Amino acid sequence: KQEVTQIPAALSVPEGENLVLNCSFTDSAIYNLQWFRQDPGKGLTSLLLIQSSQREQTSGRLNASLDKSSGRSTLYIAASQPGDSATYLCAVHSGTYKYIFGTGTRLKVLA
Amino acid sequence: NAGVMQNPRHLVRRRGQEARLRCSPMKGHSHVYWYRQLPEEGLKFMVYLQKENIIDESGMPKERFSAEFPKEGPSILRIQQVVRGDSAAYFCASSPIFIGTTSQETQYFGPGTRLLVL
Numbered sequence: 001k002q003e004v005t006q007i008p009a010a011l012s013v014p015e016g017e018n019l020v021l022n023c024s025f026t027d028s029a030i031y032n033l034q035w036f037r038q039d040p041g042k043g044l045t046s047l048l049l050i051q052s053s054q055r056e057q058t059s060g061r062l063n064a065s066l067d068k069s070s071g072r073s074t075l076y077i078a079a080s081q082p083g084d085s086a087t088y089l090c091a092v093h094s095g096t097y098k099y100i101f102g103t104g105t106r107l108k109v110l111a
Numbered sequence: 112n113a114g115v116m117q118n119p120r121h122l123v124r125r126r127g128q129e130a131r132l133r134c135s136p137m138k139g140h141s142h143v144y145w146y147r148q149l150p151e152e153g154l155k156f157m158v159y160l161q162k163e164n165i166i167d168e169s170g171m172p173k174e175r176f177s178a179e180f181p182k183e184g185p186s187i188l189r190i191q192q193v194v195r196g197d198s199a200a201y202f203c204a205s206s207p208i209f210i211g212t213t214s215q216e217t218q219y220f221g222p223g224t225r226l227l228v229l
Binding site: 042049 | 142144146151152153154155156159166167170202204206217218219220221222223225
């Protein structure tokens with residue numbers, strides 16, 4: 001049974017710092033992994049989708065890596081800004097139609 | 112192409128009332144998935160539907176919850192006799208094809224309906 005864990009649960013950093021959010025999954029047989037952003041009371045914004053054959057994806061200041069063999073993905077945010085404050089969710093597609101979500105990392109970037 | 116639409120965005124119900132949540136998938140998408148996010152938790156799969164068919168409802172509570180996706184119109188998630196524990200955000204997602212056998216497609220999520228049971 002696939003389980004997804006995100007560490008840390010919460011993170012507070014000063015503006016301008018580079019930071020790394022971690023996602024681990026127990027079953028390495030995945031099809032893809034997706035990182036989402038969720039603002040309080042709002043929906044999900046897809047940030048990056050990494051296919052199982054890929055090692056990383058980049059979009060602007062965001063870079064996500066995938067290491068299937070170790071069951072890990074990281075989301076790297078460069079030069080963090082207060083507008084990056086949100087909850088970041090990792091979700092794994094394991095070959096069924098369900099996405100399995102982690103519980104998220106709550107990020108606060110201080111001005 | 113409009114995204115996945117859900118309404119209402121916020122819904123307040125008293126205990127014992129019924130809640131009806133609607134989801135209109137993206138144009139051309141015939142697969143709909145419902146997820147529930149309880150406070151301080153991740154999203155959990157509830158049900159997967161295709162037009163006029165429930166494919167998997169293994170994540171749905173056995174009682175009071177039902178879902179449908181008719182030939183015409185939106186998908187409906189219905190909660191009868193709501194209780195306080197039903198308070199959560201309910202997200203709908205859609206995909207154009209069955210994504211169980213390919214990594215090339217994904218699910219597209221709607222903005223969610225936040226249900227509050229008083």
